[in-house]
Amino acid sequence: MKLKTSTALSLARFFANRKSLFHLLGIYECWLKKKFPEPNLPQISYQLTIKTVRELYSHSRPVIWSSLFFPCEIIHAAGAIPFYPEITVGLVAALGFQHFPLEFAEKNWYSQDLCSYHRAGVGMSLLKLFPRPDCLVATTSICRGTAGFFQSLADIWKIPCFLIDVPYQTTSEAIIYVKNQLSSITSQISSQFNCQFHWEDSFSLSNSTVKIIHQIEALRKQKNFAIQPPTKNLDYLPYYFQFLGSPSSKFFFEKFLEHLQKIENRSNKFHRLIWLHLKPFYPNQLTALLNENHFGVVYDEFASIFWEPLETEKPLESLAKKIISSQNLTVPEKRILRILDWCEQFQADGVIQFNQWGCRQSQGMNFLLKKTLQQKGYPVLLLDGDHIDKKFYSEEQLRTRIEAFLEILEG
């Protein structure tokens, strides 16, 4: 068995490093386009994934790896290809492949107490299965683990990492500080890749995509409306992050909106829930359990727009504000206020958060979150587990907790 695994990994590594092979995917893409002249949403998503895989592995343009909350508009404006390892490990887990990188990272002294998004990203890099980066960019706005993760990636791939240090408190000085760091990073990217930043295209696409996302939000506010299956929207994270500021994201959300507008409202009663943080991406029974108990997710925290429209006239200041705004998800005072606002706007019955084992920043505010929301009359369910590492998954425990929560909601 061990021999088979190592052979499979060696083969995967061999193919992952053959740029020319990935050019051949272009033929497959043409065939898909012909076969599906009017593709449905999953087909659109599939075709975009194939295109991205081809671009990333064939290295047709510089590949820039980025942390989740680094504004992708910068990478699109530079004409580079963005790659978000934290998002991609979700796909790795969905394919049931996550235990290889996780184990490999652990063998290389990356403790299993570290965030598994990062641990799997390190493992995939050590195994050289991810597309080789030309440059790394990250912000510390969401969690401190991101910095450690990207510093490790820089060490593994032997390339520079541009880290944006984001202060915890939002002040005018903090915005200037982040803006000046962005200025230095964009200069370095510009000289490294000999490129200009086309802010207008990228910002305009980003802003217009956000408008469509707001239309989707308006639909979700309707009393009998919920995206099915529950938590499905979190599978579309790449379009909220990695592709934002590119035509792909705008196209996807246009089609997503069309798709949602065609859906008939649910006639049966369901419990309207706000979903916080992310979800387990490996194959699991969560969705089935939510459906079984008539839970519908009416809004997801990670699909929320937390920033103001980007301004082409002052691009770096605008992006600095966007980076700092991501603290709407990490500073308890701001985060909880937003959640309460969603509870009201989306007429939610309660809130669920699926805790991530290694995520100190989100778990560290669980007490404040639960206390405040419950005081305002919104029941909160905090599920323990891990989004990537299946070792921490227990279906029976999950079932018991969800059923108990149903009793609270109906009680």
Added chain:
Amino acid sequence: MNVGYYCTYIPEEIIQSCNATPVFLHPEPLSTNHAIPYLPTPFCPFSKILLNSFLTEKNQDLDFIIFGGCCDAGKKLYDVFIALQTKIPCHYLHIPLVNNHESLKFFHHSLNDLTQKLLSLQGLSQQNFIENLRNILDHSFIVKQTQSQAFMKGALSGNSLLQGKTQLQSSLDSTSSSKVSILLLASHLFVENIIQLLEEKEFRVFDGSAIGMRRYIFPEIEYSHHSDPLDILSQWYLINKVPCPGYNPQKRLEILQKFINRIGLQGIVYFYPKFCDQTLYDLSFLKKHIKIPLLPLEHDMSYSSLGQWETRIDAFREVLSNQ
């Protein structure tokens, strides 16, 4: 006024110059009972111990607390502390994770903010503060320089840093030649006990912990009496200090490597708290790049693993002796 702080990047000179007394927090006993409802299980043990001590008013002699650092646990400790509305006023000081001109400027600005807060509490003028700070820096520079030079030459082993020694020891322990020299990397907790345990096991220990090397050693410290004093402090603490795990890993590696080579250290004991992300990344980084044996010892908040630590330390001693 007693000002409590625990982050090694917070310059105590600022507190002293505001006519206040700096109190470096590393509380005993190591209890977390009162903090348990407020912080999750997989969370920094030191934060839990600190919160416990704040909630049980073990620190009732504190008049002000400075929270700091850049780790998620430090930030959440601050958030929970202010939400629980304990009576002690506090401040969060952002410590930049990167070292460059911009971060120095921002750190200067943050130090200035902290100063203004302390001055308003103390009713002290800016002019008096600057005068105080200049005098304190004159003295502090000599202490830091002497101590750093002595430590980097290998003259301050064991708990010398914890005892505040700055000079070369006149005569080394006569048995030191038979001892195995090692570097102890650790955070705030158990440091004195683990040094004692390692010395009992015939190790000569150099204290690279948060309450030793990371707090007191500034290898390339520079000073000019005529420079802006806050510029000097920003430079000392952000650039010249031995970096903590996660802050400038490359520079931290260079300093540790230089120290290991100069003293001829034979091994590293890395005594680290569970659920500390910076330390966990630092451990994998050092393990990869430092080519001397490294013994990782994980702890939570108790001595419950003491027997296991002893066994592993004995085995490590044998490995090093056989080299």
